Amino acid sequence: MRTKKRFLIGLVMVLALLFLASCSTPDTPTDGGDTAPTDSGEAPTEAEGPAETAKVVIFIGMGTGTDPDQIAAQEALADEFNSSNDHIEVEFLIVPHEEAGERFLAMVSGGNAPQLVGPNGTSTISQFLDTWMDVTPFIEAENTDMSDFYGPVLELNEFPGKNVGLPLGVYPSFVFYNKDLFDAAGLDYPTHDFSDTSWTIDALRDMAMKLTLDANGNDATSPDFDPANVVQWGYDDSWASGREFAAFWDGPNVGRPTTDDYKTADASSAEWVEGFQWLSDGIWTDYFIPDYVGQEAYYAVGGDPFGGGLVAMFHSHTWFFPEGLIDLPFEYDIAPVPYNHNGTRVATIHADSFTIPDAAANKDAAWEVMKWLTSPEHISDVCQIYGCLPARISVEDEFRGVLSTNWPALDLDVVFDSVEFLDNPQHESWVPEWGKIEDAVNFGLDQIYSGENKDAAAVLESVNTEVQKILDEYWADH
Amino acid sequence: MKRSTRTLSIQKREALWAYVFIAPWIVGFLIFTIGPMLASLYYSFTDYDIISAPVWKGLANYQKLLFNDPLFWHSLKVTIKFAAMALPLNLVIGFLIAVLLNQKVPGVNIWRTLYFLPSVIAGVAVALLWVRIFNARIGLINPILQEYFGVQNPPGWLQDPNWAVPALVIMSLWSVGGSMIIYLAGLQGVPTTLYEAAKIDGANTAQRFWNITIPMMTPVIFYNLVLGLIGAFNYFTEVYVATSGDGGPVRSTLFYNLYLYQNAFRFFEMGYASAMAWVLFVIVLIVTLLVFRSSPLWVFYEGELRK
Numbered sequence: 001m002r003t004k005k006r007f008l009i010g011l012v013m014v015l016a017l018l019f020l021a022s023c024s025t026p027d028t029p030t031d032g033g034d035t036a037p038t039d040s041g042e043a044p045t046e047a048e049g050p051a052e053t054a055k056v057v058i059f060i061g062m063g064t065g066t067d068p069d070q071i072a073a074q075e076a077l078a079d080e081f082n083s084s085n086d087h088i089e090v091e092f093l094i095v096p097h098e099e100a101g102e103r104f105l106a107m108v109s110g111g112n113a114p115q116l117v118g119p120n121g122t123s124t125i126s127q128f129l130d131t132w133m134d135v136t137p138f139i140e141a142e143n144t145d146m147s148d149f150y151g152p153v154l155e156l157n158e159f160p161g162k163n164v165g166l167p168l169g170v171y172p173s174f175v176f177y178n179k180d181l182f183d184a185a186g187l188d189y190p191t192h193d194f195s196d197t198s199w200t201i202d203a204l205r206d207m208a209m210k211l212t213l214d215a216n217g218n219d220a221t222s223p224d225f226d227p228a229n230v231v232q233w234g235y236d237d238s239w240a241s242g243r244e245f246a247a248f249w250d251g252p253n254v255g256r257p258t259t260d261d262y263k264t265a266d267a268s269s270a271e272w273v274e275g276f277q278w279l280s281d282g283i284w285t286d287y288f289i290p291d292y293v294g295q296e297a298y299y300a301v302g303g304d305p306f307g308g309g310l311v312a313m314f315h316s317h318t319w320f321f322p323e324g325l326i327d328l329p330f331e332y333d334i335a336p337v338p339y340n341h342n343g344t345r346v347a348t349i350h351a352d353s354f355t356i357p358d359a360a361a362n363k364d365a366a367w368e369v370m371k372w373l374t375s376p377e378h379i380s381d382v383c384q385i386y387g388c389l390p391a392r393i394s395v396e397d398e399f400r401g402v403l404s405t406n407w408p409a410l411d412l413d414v415v416f417d418s419v420e421f422l423d424n425p426q427h428e429s430w431v432p433e434w435g436k437i438e439d440a441v442n443f444g445l446d447q448i449y450s451g452e453n454k455d456a457a458a459v460l461e462s463v464n465t466e467v468q469k470i471l472d473e474y475w476a477d478h
Numbered sequence: 479m480k481r482s483t484r485t486l487s488i489q490k491r492e493a494l495w496a497y498v499f500i501a502p503w504i505v506g507f508l509i510f511t512i513g514p515m516l517a518s519l520y521y522s523f524t525d526y527d528i529i530s531a532p533v534w535k536g537l538a539n540y541q542k543l544l545f546n547d548p549l550f551w552h553s554l555k556v557t558i559k560f561a562a563m564a565l566p567l568n569l570v571i572g573f574l575i576a577v578l579l580n581q582k583v584p585g586v587n588i589w590r591t592l593y594f595l596p597s598v599i600a601g602v603a604v605a606l607l608w609v610r611i612f613n614a615r616i617g618l619i620n621p622i623l624q625e626y627f628g629v630q631n632p633p634g635w636l637q638d639p640n641w642a643v644p645a646l647v648i649m650s651l652w653s654v655g656g657s658m659i660i661y662l663a664g665l666q667g668v669p670t671t672l673y674e675a676a677k678i679d680g681a682n683t684a685q686r687f688w689n690i691t692i693p694m695m696t697p698v699i700f701y702n703l704v705l706g707l708i709g710a711f712n713y714f715t716e717v718y719v720a721t722s723g724d725g726g727p728v729r730s731t732l733f734y735n736l737y738l739y740q741n742a743f744r745f746f747e748m749g750y751a752s753a754m755a756w757v758l759f760v761i762v763l764i765v766t767l768l769v770f771r772s773s774p775l776w777v778f779y780e781g782e783l784r785k
Contacts, residue, residue, distance in 0.1 A: 101743060102743055105528045105529060105743075105746075108528075108529050109528050109529060127744075127746075128529075130527070130529060130530070131529050228630075228631070291637075292634065292637035292638075292727060293614045293615065293634040293637050293638070294615070295637075296613045296614045296615040296616065296617075296634075296637060297615040297616065299610070299613055299615075299616060300615070300616040359529070433745065435740075435744040435745040435746070436745050439724075439740070439744070442724070443728065443729060446726050446727055446728045446729075447728050449727070450637065450638070450639055450726075450727040450728050452639055452727070452728045477525070
């Protein structure tokens with residue numbers, strides 16, 4: 001009896017301890033090296049006391065960086081940094097892309113924020129804007145020389161109320177074209193001359209229709225063309241979001257569906273309507289762009305529209321190089337994005353940066369690592385891991401050499417000259433309720449690609465209404 | 479000798495030991511189920527974006543949900559449409575397969591295994607498989623429809639707003655083996671004496687099926703109906719994988735739970751998503767209670783006497 005009683009008491013105590021342990025709050029990170037800028041914007045100071053090794057965890061997974069080759073390269077990068085720095089220890093934390101967002105939020109809310117996150121595209125930065133610290137005090141305190149970064153690219157890191165980090169790399173866009181398909185159709189390749197004003201969106205359309213073939217080999221200009229049996233399309237831009245597609249048409253706010261003050265929706269400008277109608281006609285009237293059902297054919301060739309040889313022209317970015325230009329069985333090259341109906345050229349761009357979470361410890365150390373990663377000595381190596389063009393002007397020649405070694409078939413002038421035509425406001429730039437507005441604009445694009453509504457004016461009118469409602473709700477609380 | 483007042487009665491001691499043995503489960507239930515439920519109830523009255531502290535908003539989330547969010551009603555409509563199609567099909571097909579597998583034929587165990595196996599495969603793998611099967615250009619179904627049934631313009635399935643939900647309904651039938659096994663167990667519990675008596679009275683196969691099998695199986699049907707309803711309202715994994723979490727095309731597959739997920743993890747409105755979760759809980763509770771209240775009208779338990 002006495003033994004049973006002791007056992008019972010012991011068991012209850014163990015269970016109670018387990019329960020209490022699970023309810024305890026997590027330890028807050030020690031800020032031994034954390035010298036975040038003060039509210040007055042004063043420069044950070046070095047931590048006093050004995051020098052300790054500050055840990056900098058670089059969270060990888062929001063964007064690229066999770067392929068096995070990239071992981072190995074990042075580990076080598078960490079070794080290189082750690083061997084040259086006694087006070088900071090860098091560690092890469094690789095998280096699968098599908099769960100990166102949730103994992104990051106869990107770490108931040110759990111008081112365990114990583115010191116650096118990246119490489120983040122503008123969309124990731126915009127979505128999580130409230131989590132990033134403003135690095136302006138760091139830049140001002142050290143009088144960091146920003147002149148070596150491409151000027152337009154610097155603007156991409158300017159967000160409402162903060163500069164989120166030093167630019168790492170950019171991914172300009174252009175038109176990839178399949179030379180073999182052009183040769184088979186007896187067509188001249190698109191011009192690479194940026195000053196050639198005959199290379200317009202209408203010229204692209206005409207070319208694309210001749211490059212669109214049905215199962216019997218008739219092109220889309222032929223009276224015998226069978227639109228129900230298309231086997232090759234002239235043009236594809238299906239990897240672009242609604243905002244990116246619209247940006248090309250250079251409306252008043254380019255890739256942003258709001259005015260400058262973010263209070264009025266601007267998703268139904270004449271340019272956006274023109275662009276969406278061009279897309280609708282290209283899919284449902286002229287048939288040179290595949291609809292959603294047509295795009296299913298890409299899965300027979302690994303999901304890649306261009307590499308699978310099913311599309312003659314494909315709009316994409318430099319990140320497509322390591323993804324899609326591997327051992328292709330045909331000749332290919334790139335051409336500038338054509339002129340739009342406004343007579344301007346907008347080559348949408350993606351841009352990556354590393355960012356420092358506001359909730360992170362060791363921000364000083366994180367800033368040092370950020371500078372190291374984007375320094376002229378290392379930025380080229382880092383960009384080779386992620387497939388971006390270094391955002392520094394001084395390494396352009398060096399990086400041209402790298403690109404020409406890996407992709408000798410490409411006209412690299414098109415790559416570097418396209419940067420000048422980036423979209424600003426960029427199509428992934430911050431807007432209030434970024435996710436909801438992105439969803440609303442993509443719903444519009446959805447209606448066109450699915451055929452649910454082929455009238456661009458009607459589609460964008462409803463998108464504009466939805467965006468305005470989202471903005472009104474946001475500003476009612478802010 | 480006077481009995482010690484500190485000694486518990488046998489019943490109380492047995493009860494105490496019972497609590498001791500289920501204590502680990504109770505602790506886990508409190509920590510991992512009740513705790514998060516209570517937390518989400520609190521968050522449902524706040525503006526909470528995960529990264530900053532929740533701000534009390536009272537009933538604002540619920541008001542927006544019910545009166546100012548057309549996508550809430552749209553997602554509910556999509557979910558109900560799916561449940562209205564998938565649930566009856568799952569119940570009927572599962573039941574009929576079980577009836578067939580209840581026959582004494584050679585190799586029936588192999589057939590039972592084959593029909594049950596798909597239901598044990600994980601949701602993500604099933605979804606990926608069916609996305610490929612439903613591929614409008616290179617999948618399994620459309621070439622068969624065109625080649626053998628002469629269908630000129632087969633559906634776009636997951637790429638067609640009119641066919642996306644029916645495609646998901648067909649996908650859900652993959653796991654009918656789970657309910658089939660339960661029906662089979664129920665069928666084998668029907669007393670054979672009832673069938674013998676009916677045969678003697680001249681009842682044919684259809685009459686025995688309709689007047690004995692179905693009434694005797696109503697408790698099992700009831701059980702599967704309740705579980706199926708709850709499952710249909712919580713449908714998420716397959717649609718998330720099939721649509722990459724977008725609910726497309728044109729929001730035709732924006733299920734309730736998918737919209738909840740988007741609010742939580744894409745729009746960072748954890749408070750609003752929590753309110754959605756509690757509204758779903760109430761809806762499912764009401765529907766389940768209605769089913770329970772209706773059960774005396776159509777569920778017959780063995781040995782039950784009715785007037």
